[in-house]
Amino acid sequence: MADPKTISNSCGLLDELTTLARENNYIDPSLFGKYAVKRGLRDLDGRGVLVGLTEIGEVNSYIEQDGKLVPAPGHLIYRGIDIEDITQGYLSDGRFGFEETTYLLLFGKLPTQEQLTNFQKLLGEKRKLPDDFVRDMVLKAPSKDIMNSMARSVLALYSYDEGNPDDTSLTNTLRQCIKLIATFPSLAVYGYQAYAHYHSNQSLYIHTPQPELSTAENILYMLRPDSKYTQLEATLLDLALILHAEHGGGNNSTFTTHLVTSSGTDTYSSIAAALGSLKGPKHGGANLKVVKMFEDMRENIKDWKDEEAICDYLTRLLNKEAFDKAGLIYGIGHAVYSVSDPRATILKEYAAKLAKAKGMEDEFDFYTRIEKLAPQVISHSRKMYKGVSANVDFYSGFVYSMLNLPLELYTPIFAIARISGWSAHRIEEIVNAGKIIRPAYKSVAERREYTALTAR
Missing domain, CATH: 1.10.230.10 (Cytochrome P450-Terp, domain 2)
Incomplete structure (x- = not known):
């Protein structure tokens, strides 16, 4: 057991260091205006600063009238198709749409029936996690936050990659992204089951994902003790996944994907970084x-x-x-x-x-x-x-x-949806072989002379 005096001294030192950190990192807010810094990469009127181009997603909330931008009902567009048309299209057929939407985001066009069937089959085949992964990487280190559990699992999948995990070729990146899209429901649900069992003393349920089920159905199947759900429940969860799948390149987690991908790093590091961004209460939380x-x-x-x-x-x-x-x-x-x-x-x-x-x-x-x-x-x-x-x-x-989803899974559900958009944007960054993203920061610190240790 730790010595109370040691703890007290440690806390006192930490308080002192906290004060130093706060005092010596504060920047006068007026300087941001003086140097025309657009905080949060946003203009004063709230619009984002243009930092890139994309064909994947578009967010429209203004129309131009007499040379001025006028607020208008919002539109969300995936690969040139309005989200309202996408949802009406598959719902009118009485089927699930997340897999079709994922195909659209990744490959830029709506699939034919044969292409959709083959893609659904591919996702079904890839849903199973590597042997012993759940035991060794999820159950042995349960986390109180499922987003952290997912990020750790994604990074661990690097070690289980059957090919070259650092290969950033388009073919290899696509293979890795499809695997992550397929396994994200399991990473989230198993992470929650481990938390519920080890931290909340609930029964442990580990249901194997079913390849013939949709992403939304698999989430409910794996989560619920009896694996039962209604068609309406699965349809609404599927709809929620589609609406969260993409939101343009400028949202924080997707921009993170572009940013980290531009450094040339591997897919697992890029997606884990995006998960860290989405976890924040100002974003996915x-x-x-x-x-x-x-x-x-x-x-x-x-x-x-x-x-x-x-x-x-x-x-x-x-x-x-x-x-x-x-x-x-x-x-x-x-x-x-x-x-x-x-x-x-x-x-x-x-x-x-x-x-x-x-x-x-x-x-x-x-x-x-x-x-x-x-x-x-x-x-x-x-x-x-x-x-x-x-x-x-x-x-x-x-x-x-x-849907009786536990609170701990709300943000992970967002991640299960957004992995489709993140993957599409990672692929877009790789295909266009852009420069490493490196915006400018201006130093406003005063110049000082070095003082010898004995003279401080």
């Missing part, structure tokens, strides 16, 4: 905040139909007087979208169907009421350069809760 915020709302708002009480709570949120006191209404507003987030619009429609099937219409109505009132409260309380609307996180957390 946002839907968790929405769910927890709503839990707090239920405790503090007795009548879900009382709009005055709702507005009062939302105002207290903005004033840092409620929930986590961060001054944010989670799930409302987006860095790009203003009038509407097309992903939220699509997900909302099908969330209503699942809510009806689950007997949760009152809760769904509560969500829609918040969606309507939050922009009004924000507009009244704050000055904004653009409007705000519900983003995809607003409804995805509600959908996952209706």
Whole structure:
């Protein structure tokens, strides 16, 4: 057992070092304006700074009128095809669409029936993890955070690669990416099962993925003790995966993929870095905040139909007087979208169907009421350069809760979807053989002379 004095001295030293680190890393915010630094690579009007070109995904939220950009309903486009057309296309056929969407993102065109069948079969064959991998890499070192578990597993797969893991040729990269796309559901679910067993004392279930099932079906099959699910549940999870699969090259985790890939490193390192980015609460972890915020709302708002009480709570949120006191209404507003987030619009429609099937219409109505009132409260309380609307996180957390998915898997589900987009962007970076990405940072430190140790 550690000596209490040692711990106390160590903490005191750490406090001292923390103070030094804070004092000597602070930069006067006015300097960012002085040197025209676009913090977060964003212009003052909220648009991203153009740093690259892509054919994979496009996010539109403005139209041009009289030479000016005017906010408009958002559109998300995969390889030139509107996401609304993609979802309507496969849903009208009564089938799952994530595998088709993945093919589109990777190869730039919609597959024929034969191409789709062959691709689905290939993914099915690649879903199984290497022998003993689950025992040695997942169960023997269970993590309390599934995103960290997934990142560690991805890096470990480097050692299990049957070819040359450092080969960045297009053929080898494609082979590695398809394997990761196929195995991500297992990495996420097994990571959760290990956590639930070793950290929460629950029974351990390890179901082998079924090659004939879709990605969404396999997630539910492996996660649930009885492996049972309804068609509607699988359809809604499949839809959520499609809506999260891609969002242009500028989102943080996809840009991370481009950034790390540009250095010439291996696929596993690139995807593990993207997972680290997505884990952040400002990125993939946002839907968790929405769910927890709503839990707090239920405790503090007795009548879900009382709009005055709702507005009062939302105002207290903005004033840092409620929930986590961060001054944010989670799930409302987006860095790009203003009038509407097309992903939220699509997900909302099908969330209503699942809510009806689950007997949760009152809760769904509560969500829609918040969606309507939050922009009004924000507009009244704050000055904004653009409007705000519900983003995809607003409804995805509600959908996952209706599917009885554990909170620990919310962000990993996002990763299972986004690995398709990350893979497409890694391939695009490799095909175009761009330069290593290296933006400029200006030093604002004063020049000083070196002082001898005895004179300090």
